[in-house]
Amino acid sequence: MKNKILVLGINGSPHKTGTTARLLKNFLAKFNKAGAKIKLLNLTDFKIKPCLGCYSTNPKTCKYPCIQKDGMQKIYPQLLKADAIIFGTPIYWFNMSGLMKNFFDRMCCLAANGYLLEGKVGVFFSASKENEGGRVNASLSMALAANHLGLFIPPFGIMYYPAKEKVVKNGKVIWDEWIYEDEAKIAKNLISLCQFLQKNKYKW
Numbered sequence: 001m002k003n004k005i006l007v008l009g010i011n012g013s014p015h016k017t018g019t020t021a022r023l024l025k026n027f028l029a030k031f032n033k034a035g036a037k038i039k040l041l042n043l044t045d046f047k048i049k050p051c052l053g054c055y056s057t058n059p060k061t062c063k064y065p066c067i068q069k070d071g072m073q074k075i076y077p078q079l080l081k082a083d084a085i086i087f088g089t090p091i092y093w094f095n096m097s098g099l100m101k102n103f104f105d106r107m108c109c110l111a112a113n114g115y116l117l118e119g120k121v122g123v124f125f126s127a128s129k130e131n132e133g134g135r136v137n138a139s140l141s142m143a144l145a146a147n148h149l150g151l152f153i154p155p156f157g158i159m160y161y162p163a164k165e166k167v168v169k170n171g172k173v174i175w176d177e178w179i180y181e182d183e184a185k186i187a188k189n190l191i192s193l194c195q196f197l198q199k200n201k202y203k204w
Contacts, residue, residue, distance in 0.1 A: 005036040005194040008082035012089035012100030014044045019127045023161060023179060024088040027125075030187035031084075036194075041078065043099045046071025051105035055112055064113035072106050079110070083194040084121040085151070087142050091126055094134030096141055104145045111149050118150030121194055123186060125159035125179070135160030154193055156186055 009028045013020040021042070028038040049070045055062040065076050079085065089096040096104075110116045124146070126138035139160045143153055161179045 003198060005031075005083045005191050005198070006081060007031045007036045007038050007084045007086060007190075008078060009038065009040040009086045010088065010100075010103070011040060011042045011044075012087065012097045012103065013042075014097070014099060015090075016042050016044070018090065019129050019161075020088045020090045023125065023127055023183075024086065026180065027086055027088075027183045027187065030183050031191065034187050034191050036084075036187075036191055039078065039082075041075065043103055046075060048072055048075075048099075048102055048106060050102055051108060055108055059112055062109050062112040064109040064116065066106060066109045068106075072103075075103075076110070079107075080116060082120060083198065084123065084190055085117075085146075087122065087124045087146065089126050089138055089142065091128040091134040091138055094137055096126065096138040100142065104142065107145075107149060115150040117146075119197055120151050121157075121190055121197070122146040122151035122153055123157040123159075123190060124153075125161055127161040152193070152197070154186070154190055156182065157190070 007028060009024045011021050011024050015021060025040065028040060032038045047070050049068050052068065054067070065073055087100070089100040092098065095101070122143070124139045124142045126135045128135060139158045143158045147153060159179065159182060
């Protein structure tokens with residue numbers, strides 16, 4: 001691979017060793033094994049202020065980089081360098097975490113100033129330690145926002161993980177962590193998609 005694909009993982013959990021972080025690290029390892037460069041960002045390591053809503057007042061006042069001088073100033077350049085971005089969040093009250101929602105709000109300036117993430121690839125997963133509701137809602141909420149930021153979403157790129165799922169195999173009841181199989185398949189296909197987009201400089 002002449003130009004290695006860079007895959008950036010975004011951990012929207014305040015925990016660096018929890019379920020979301022574990023799945024995200026495992027996912028990134030699959031990309032690394034397939035030949036990509038990887039990097040993990042834990043949003044809890046950055047002080048990210050809430051969006052001020054500049055765009056709602058006057059779209060022209062929503063500047064890039066954002067006028068707020070905080071942790072996002074360190075994250076923006078890494079988003080621009082990435083070929084693919086993996087968004088992972090735990091479930092808080094039937095949706096993404098406050099950390100992740102705040103992060104998405106602060107990416108508004110990337111869209112308002114020429115859709116700077118256009119052509120990158122996004123994959124999304126939400127995770128809960130228990131089999132609770134909200135996973136589909138959280139993953140779809142992230143994907144919808146990212147799609148309007150200009151990101152491609154590949155097949156099977158919107159995932160939701162209920163920790164361990166009770167299944168029957170060969171007549172025996174087991175607890176299956178099926179997401180690991182999905183991660184390996186998605187990693188390989190996503191790298192191929194990134195290489196295609198990189199080669200053809202594809203833009204809408």
